[in-house]
Amino acid sequence: MLEQRIQQQFFDSADLKYAAAEVLTRPVSDAAQVLLNAITSGGKVLACGNGGSAGDAQHFAAEFVGRFERERPGLAALSMSTDTSILTAIGNDYAFDQIYAKQVQALGQPGDVLLAITTSGNSANILEAIDAAHQKDMVVVALTGKGGGKVPGALNEGDIHICVPHDRTARIQEVHLLVIHCLCDAVDVSLLGE
Ligand SMILES: O=C(CO)[C@@H](O)[C@H](O)[C@H](O)[C@H](O)COP(=O)(O)O
């Protein structure tokens, strides 16, 4: 019974990855180009998310700054979900929905990219970060699911929306990680060749 349930989760995750390949290949490719444009012009990527997506933001930054699969110089990226003093000070003194927006205001420069990760598309701190990024003339790459929630209404022309076609948070996160690896791979291939 439990084993059947576990096996079904593997199947569901694999099915979703096949379905997502159909609809996400183009926006993921567009997002890779946005990231490449930023880092080859001296820009950086600021990443954010809540819960599992905070972990995804860190995972992305680790592979940009450290390395992905091949040796290359580090690429400029920062996860905004890691500094507990910053997060608690802003959350405590302002509001939790400002924890990322304040960091974008402090660190963002025109031409930088905000990688905004939210499975529901409705987390207030992510929506505030998107607004702050636009005020800094940054481009936004948004990873969402569940139809994107409020994210599509918050994006500008030139931003990229990668919306996983599923309603379950865990399954969406599993595809977000695949998307992050696709972005790292695409950037590496563009910089280093096949
Ligand atoms: O990882 C999980 C569930 O798999 C949770 O920690 C989940 O990330 C949290 O509930 C988040 O607060 C959800 O936020 P969001 O993806 O809707 O923006």
Ligand SMILES: [Zn+2]
């Ligand atoms: Zn990885």
